[in-house]
Amino acid sequence: MPILEVNSLTVDIDGEAGRHRILDDVSISLEAGEPMGLVGESGSGKSMTLRSILGMLPPGASVVDGEIRFDGRNILSSGSGGRFDQRIRGTGISMVFQEPAIALNPVMKVGRQITDAIAEHRGLSKKQAHDLAVELMDRVGITDPDRRASNYPFQLSGGMRQRVMIAAALAQEPQVLLCDEPTTALDVTIQAQVLDLFRTMQQDEGLGLLYVTHDLAVVAQLCSTISVMKDGQIIEHGVLQEVFDDPQEEYTRRLLTATPRIDEDVAEETR
């Protein structure tokens, strides 16, 4: 049974120019431990799909149809209210945001940001929360975590901030990690390091990964399945290698040729 299921999700948004469909009959099925890439150009609805899984649609957006199931539980049902079960946040699904520079609270120490949610849930003491934060920071490869924990985000480098965010996502011990272009805002060398971190974590801990990006090279390194989005719809889905070798859609083909050819070996390695 898939751990995360999005069934024919349809979302509209009220904008200046009237009502507008941003997600159209989107269905995704993610098995436990499966790393899936979700690719498409900007505005195709990738980020919106991720955000709707955590019930964080922008103001004016409403769910017209569809449901989302996590671990067999229905967390979002459509209809008039379009109720979203907020309890799902932090108890199975975590999210890593695109820009750590704006996604971390600028006026709170990073250590506290990593564990504040889990500390609240479990009633951890300050000391326990701090120790946990340090442990998590160590795990995501932050050197000198004890000192870094009492830094503010502006005192950290971009790559370090992204590691903090990953640590915060891991703190909830998720089964599925949603990643919204988490390396786009980083330098190329740092990008490689962070990607490496994602891969190790995914493999070591059997994390389900829904990885949004426009970069097919990243998908090739990290994912085993791929979904292609265009204009709010998923137009193609399949096992990574099959889609890469034999894309069914013209759009996917163009996307593939537009990207510098990916090293086959790297793609193999991740399978």
Place this chain on the structure above:
Amino acid sequence: MGKYILRRVLLMIPIVLGVATLSFILMKLAPGDPAAAYLGDKATPENVAQLRQAWGLDEPMIIQYLQFLAGLLVGDFGQSFIFQTSVLELLKLRMPATLLLMLMSLVFAVVISVPLSLWVAAKRSAASAIVSRVFAATVQGMPAFFVGTLLILVLGVNLGVFPVGGYGSSFGEHLYSLVLPGLAVALTICPVLIRSLTAALNDSMSAEYTNFALSKGLSRKRTVIDYAFRNAGITGVSILGIQVGHLVGGALVVENVFAIPGVGSLLMEAVLARDYDVVQALTVIFGVLVVLVYLLTDVVYSIVDPRVRLGA
């Protein structure tokens, strides 16, 4: 942080000097002769000339200017002829009421604006937006004296709950007398305050860090307090600081409506009686007061914002 504050203080000096200079120039442009005004109608030209010499009014302009600056430094602001006392004495007498009024207005303004802004920002509904906009647009157009008069009408004359003027003689009476004036001043700065605070709150509530906090499963309450409010609050410090000019302006008008013996009504009395030294001194003092509050705001800001405190 120390460096930041030091820089602010250094930046303040030319502005204070400019404030003093502008006040001096304005007074020299004013028609009439302070010495003649001081002595009244029956003074002989010789008497006036004597007094002009005693006050240094026949000195070259640059000397007068330097004497004026020197006087400011030692607290010698000149003489008031309507009250026949030194301006410094008048200030000591009148300043407390104005400061208390401003403080009270600030408290009222915060008590009104903060919950309203929170409500608008939290609701994010069309209704709350319209209510707050209509309130702001309505109050914004009301001159402070009109708000004061309305309050007198409703709460003072008709309901008789609050005194319609005066200042009382004990501290308790002072506070009680200042309720309506304070409310009048507060209401005039509320529209701007609500607008800026709502904007700051909206920014922080829709900020990515708030989304991130929610995505971690942090409760809504904690998210709003630790993420949205903490950030909006820091912006709020400067928003409040900037209101001081309006606060002084409002106090100036409202003191006259409610006959409160503060420096605002003193300024009006001095202007109407052409009491030069008092007008000049108050002009400088109001300007310096505003600059000082800006400085204070910057200091508070540098304490509450870690980016400034730790030197980003």
Place this chain on the structure above:
Amino acid sequence: MSEPMTSPATGTGGPNGGRPPRTRGGTASRATPTARFTLPLPAFMRRHNLQLWIGAIILGAMVLLLALGPLFVTDDPNRQDLLNTFAPSSVAHPLGTDQLGRDVLSRFLHGGRVDLIVAVVAVIVPFLLGTVLGSLAGYFGRWVDIVIMRLADIVSAFPFYVLVIVLVFVMGNGMGSIFVAISAVSWVAYARIVRGEVLVLREQEFISACRASGLSTPRILTRHIIPNTVSQGVIYAMSDIVLNIGVVVTLSYFGMGIVPPTADWGQMMNDGQQYMGTGNYGLILWPGFAVVIVSFALALIGDGLTNTLKPKR
């Protein structure tokens, strides 16, 4: 959406997009006179710009009333009738008479004309002065910027009403003084807005293109920079008019503005306050509510203009 904020406005650095303010300018330069923020109004209101229309209709009605009213209400606003003071409303005096037996409606109509005309006309000079100084400061930077903006800092260190009252003290009561006083103070807000706009514009490619193609500096400024800053100035002007109405009425209320015998809302309200104890509230309430309605309409128009004239960046 603009606010009548006369004291500090954007000093260093232009619009900061809602991010925490930069530390460079300190409090004095942190506030933005036209916060680019719109309330979450319902989509249909934004789409049809209802605020602009509602505001324009209210203001239009008021202007028509004041413009055409005196054609029908032919009572001389200054004709006294001491035998008929504080008369209740009647056919001859729909709003009754004041403490000197003058017709309140007629005074209201004539007084409103004076106040509104003064308030609107008093926007012109600060607008032009602020636009010129602000664009010079923004475009040339360096010492031009420093001189102009320090002057702006000094002017805005004074509370608005203090400076205006002191200027009236220096120049004497009357309409001329009001104009000069408002002009001397209000240019600062325009200068700061325009400077902020110019700082952004200056870096844009079409300006570099102008420079590269050898256009003279005055021509770039007058043809390409200033026209692009006008919309923000116009938006602010709406709330500046509100501010001016407040100043004119307040000064007249204190007997420092419009000089009798010219009728004016501020004096009417002062008369009204003196006789408030006798239960004659009309003298305060009619002009007072008229001020509120006009300001309300202008605020809506300002909102509407913000929506239509939003800089497209």
